[in-house]
Amino acid sequence: MFPKGGTNEERLDALFRAYGEACPDPDPSPNFMPNLWQRIESRQTYAFSFRRMAGAFVTAALALSLALGVYMAVPHNQPYAPQSYIEALADSQPLDAPEIVGTVSLDLSESSH
């Protein structure tokens, strides 16, 4: 059964040949093709539903982006809109009556002590 004689190399070659003969091409079962098509169809269904889900997700993301874009583009009346430091300073201390150039009040009672 197992190859005898010769070097280990030769016997290993013979063993591989014997192995090839011990594993002939088997005949496919009658269910081979139906099972294969069943597997193909089930994979297709899965791929289709995954693609549909991915498509819906992409559509939703696009719609959301578009809606946000539109929202950002439309000007809004913002009473507390962010402004620069100079603008904030100008708003809080109008130049027509700046505190720093206002009338100096002198407390005379302090000097009497």
Place this chain on the structure above:
Amino acid sequence: MLVDFELIKRAQKGDSAAFNEIVLAYRKRILGKITRLIARPEDVEDVAQEVFLRLYFSLDQLRTPEVFEPWLYRLTVNAAYDHLRKQRRRQEFRISDLSEQQVMMADAAAGGKVERDEQQQKKIREFVDSLLSEVSESDRILLMMKEVEGLSLKELEKVYDVNENALKVRLFRARQRVLKAFGSKEP
């Protein structure tokens, strides 16, 4: 080639009948290759179906029908490799699942049914399988494709998309390991 290029082109365009014809032409050859690659007759059909399943979903990626066969063998090699890796992970569970009595009963049943030639063939398969367990799954497949399937280095180069020298080195190392195991395990 077992099919003409026109049939492959039709299958690439989604013609199910053409794909069916390709499977019918190649299934016996692929079943044989897988039988020798994985050495587990009960799993052969499952792996072969996986090969054709992958073929179906990747056929549109095949650039030229001329390279169809090496490409189909590459799919076969990959599916066999995936199966062997899964099998190695399952092996421990499978052995521990059977009680000693169950193993003895299975052996006795097999001995009663299988004829002498088949038993010898089974022993050869098991012995080669045990030798090949000394190398990695990928080396096992490479060695089988060369030594048992008889693919030349040029053909292997196309299947693996690796240069000939690298394949030679890998084959040499794998064969040396198997040879070493052969020296110590030979019955």
